[in-house]
Amino acid sequence: MAQQSYRDAIREALREEMHRDERVLIIGEEVGVWGGTYAVTRGLYQEFGDRRVKDTPIAESAIVGTAVGAAMGGLRPVAEVMTMNFTLVAMDQIVNNAAKIHYMFGGQVKVPLVIRTPAGWGQLAATHSQTFEAWFASLPGLIVVMPATPYDAKGLLKTAIRSENPVMFIEHARLYGVRGEVPDEEYILPMGVSDRKRPGQDLTIVTYSRMLHVALTAAEELSKDGIECEVIDLRTLRPLDMAPVYESVKKTHRIVVLEEDWVTCGMGAEIAARVSHDLFDELDVPVERLGQVEVPMPYAKNLEALMFPGEKEVIGKIKEMLS
Amino acid sequence: MVAGLDLNLPESQKKKSALTAVEALDWFKKMSLIRRFEERAEQAYGEGKIGGFLHLYIGEEAIAVGALAALHQDDDVITHYRDHGYVLARGIDLKRVMAELYGKSTGLSKGKGGSMHMADVKRRLWGGYAVVGGHIPLAVGLALAIQYNKESRIVACFFGDGATNTGAFYTSLNIAAVWKLPLVVVVENNHYGMGTAVARASAVTDLYKKASAFNIPALQIDGNDVLAVRDAVREVVAKARSGGGPQFIEAVTYRYRGHSMGDPQRYRTKAEVEAAKASDPIMRWQERILGDGLATEADLKGILSQVEAEVNEAVRFAETSCMPEPRDMYTDVVVTE
Numbered sequence: 049m050a051q052q053s054y055r056d057a058i059r060e061a062l063r064e065e066m067h068r069d070e071r072v073l074i075i076g077e078e079v080g081v082w083g084g085t086y087a088v089t090r091g092l093y094q095e096f097g098d099r100r101v102k103d104t105p106i107a108e109s110a111i112v113g114t115a116v117g118a119a120m121g122g123l124r125p126v127a128e129v130m131t132m133n134f135t136l137v138a139m140d141q142i143v144n145n146a147a148k149i150h151y152m153f154g155g156q157v158k159v160p161l162v163i164r165t166p167a168g169w170g171q172l173a174a175t176h177s178q179t180f181e182a183w184f185a186s187l188p189g190l191i192v193v194m195p196a197t198p199y200d201a202k203g204l205l206k207t208a209i210r211s212e213n214p215v216m217f218i219e220h221a222r223l224y225g226v227r228g229e230v231p232d233e234e235y236i237l238p239m240g241v242s243d244r245k246r247p248g249q250d251l252t253i254v255t256y257s258r259m260l261h262v263a264l265t266a267a268e269e270l271s272k273d274g275i276e277c278e279v280i281d282l283r284t285l286r287p288l289d290m291a292p293v294y295e296s297v298k299k300t301h302r303i304v305v306l307e308e309d310w311v312t313c314g315m316g317a318e319i320a321a322r323v324s325h326d327l328f329d330e331l332d333v334p335v336e337r338l339g340q341v342e343v344p345m346p347y348a349k350n351l352e353a354l355m356f357p358g359e360k361e362v363i364g365k366i367k368e369m370l371s
Numbered sequence: 372m373v374a375g376l377d378l379n380l381p382e383s384q385k386k387k388s389a390l391t392a393v394e395a396l397d398w399f400k401k402m403s404l405i406r407r408f409e410e411r412a413e414q415a416y417g418e419g420k421i422g423g424f425l426h427l428y429i430g431e432e433a434i435a436v437g438a439l440a441a442l443h444q445d446d447d448v449i450t451h452y453r454d455h456g457y458v459l460a461r462g463i464d465l466k467r468v469m470a471e472l473y474g475k476s477t478g479l480s481k482g483k484g485g486s487m488h489m490a491d492v493k494r495r496l497w498g499g500y501a502v503v504g505g506h507i508p509l510a511v512g513l514a515l516a517i518q519y520n521k522e523s524r525i526v527a528c529f530f531g532d533g534a535t536n537t538g539a540f541y542t543s544l545n546i547a548a549v550w551k552l553p554l555v556v557v558v559e560n561n562h563y564g565m566g567t568a569v570a571r572a573s574a575v576t577d578l579y580k581k582a583s584a585f586n587i588p589a590l591q592i593d594g595n596d597v598l599a600v601r602d603a604v605r606e607v608v609a610k611a612r613s614g615g616g617p618q619f620i621e622a623v624t625y626r627y628r629g630h631s632m633g634d635p636q637r638y639r640t641k642a643e644v645e646a647a648k649a650s651d652p653i654m655r656w657q658e659r660i661l662g663d664g665l666a667t668e669a670d671l672k673g674i675l676s677q678v679e680a681e682v683n684e685a686v687r688f689a690e691t692s693c694m695p696e697p698r699d700m701y702t703d704v705v706v707t708e
Contacts, residue, residue: 110543116508153488154482
């Protein structure tokens with residue numbers, strides 16, 4: 049098993065699926081000649097040509113809508129939206145077309161589409177640093193995947209491309225360089241399955257995407273004090289697989305949800321509601337949520353650094369919950 | 372000519388197309404069927420049997436019938452929410468169209484789509500779409516699939532004058548032109564986007580001129596002349612099919628009814644509507660058929676009584692069909708894998 053970056057793992061998933069299925073094509077801004085603004089698609093244009101790796105104008109609504117139409121017409125498009133902020137421009141296509149067409153026409157039309165887009169930040173200020181996964185996860189008709197590791201990213205993207213359904217595949221700009229073990233042989237992973245990333249019996253951390261890494265680091269630190277946290281990675285935000293979360297909470301009786309989104313109406317709100325309702329008697333302390341400070345993202349580096357909970361805040365919150 | 376616009380006539384229209392009696396009567400029947408079907412739908416709406424929005428196509432029938440007559444059966448059609456005319460012009464079973472309006476399980480979309488969302492994918496009619504301009508990118512995608520698979524089919528995409536003011540119109544047609552996709556767009560200029568006259572909503576009132584922004588060849592035609600529509604669409608479809616890239620037609624027409632049911636129509640006078648009826652597409656076509664000796668009045672009467680019987684049967688079918696079961700609500704949300 050080799051070490052591979054999140055970026056390379058995603059590129060390999062694209063390559064393998066393009067070799068496996070002639071119907072798979074990539075559509076997006078700067079995906080071809082440029083090689084992808086985050087270099088995810090680098091080399092694919094040279095390998096597959098401009099029929100299968102299509103550079104588009106800067107027009108997200110038309111990119112996503114064209115990909116939806118191409119999927120209806122029998123292709124397997126992977127549309128790249130340069131950052132998740134720009135999905136706002138394509139919202140009508142995602143919400144009213146991709147997520148609705150199968151249902152609205154009584155099941156006649158399928159939309160086997162993947163929309164790849166990264167969340168992330170890095171002194172990009174208010175309009176380029178947002179993460180809207182909870183909006184997408186609220187939509188019946190859409191599958192929402194948000195992987196945290198190279199292994200999960202590759203296995204889940206391959207499944208997403210093979211799916212008959214529209215999938216929002218949300219990457220993270222600050223994970224592209226993260227390395228992890230990826231098998232040499234081909235594999236796929238099922239969507240809609242949460243994954244226990246670390247066992248523990250004292251407290252449950254539920255998280256996904258970049259915050260998984262914060263959770264795991266915090267858990268290692270806490271372990272030195274004899275506190276063993278169980279870490280559940282949701283991986284797919286819709287459909288939500290709560291079984292491993294419930295199993296864990298029944299054991300630990302304490303749960304904190306860690307997300308990068310604003311907590312108001314975020315994934316943590318959903319998890320908290322479900323756990324509070326379904327496992328009310330199991331909880332020793334109220335469900336806690338940690339997420340982004342509820343202001344637009346500021347540019348200044350010191351302010352940006354204060355926007356998200358880090359290991360220190362997670363450890364502090366967990367100690368408070370256990371005291 | 373109802374528009375008061377200067378028409379930029381295509382060559383084909385100046386030449387007078389050869390026409391067979393079979394075609395002439397088929398179009399007469401289809402236009403009459405659309406009109407009668409919608410009159411009955413209007414009546415059922417008044418009786419509370421059809422809910423939601425009901426956008427009637429009455430007065431515009433020549434565009435759907437003429438344009439679809441110019442297509443091959445396997446060409447893709449995608450349209451806006453004023454979609455009954457297209458579904459019927461494609462020859463799709465009107466019983467299932469009426470049943471969809473009634474929200475019955477036997478409807479085209481199993482009662483889940485309603486008036487604005489009619490599709491029959493086996494007939495390559497990809498549906499009516501109800502966000503103005505929102506289906507134009509889908510048409511581009513369908514055309515991309517055709518080009519990608521090196522097929523000789525084309526996509527015909529229909530929308531109203533209002534859609535030419537949306538962002539989706541510009542971004543989509545630009546991509547279609549850059550990629551030289553086999554796409555034919557037909558703008559139905561019925562003079563009003565809801566209640567706002569074209570001149571109050573669009574800086575350019577000859578809508579075909581907007582195609583020049585993308586270097587897409589464009590025509591403006593009389594949308595109330597079914598033969599003119601058929602000929603113009605046939606001419607540009609041939610270009611799109613043979614690698615000529617996207618083509619653009621503005622078909623000028625007039626909507627007799629309100630935007631939807633319950634439109635008080637404060638934006639126009641009754642006299643304006645009545646004046647437009649002097650150019651009624653069915654009446655004009657009937658005169659042409661009789662004038663050219665393609666059929667007798669008795670033949671046309673016979674067709675109208677067939678139409679009446681078919682529409683009656685569609686209403687009976689819709690009224691006696693079952694509502695969807697509560698459990699059907701949960702099917703087809705996603706494809707089960």
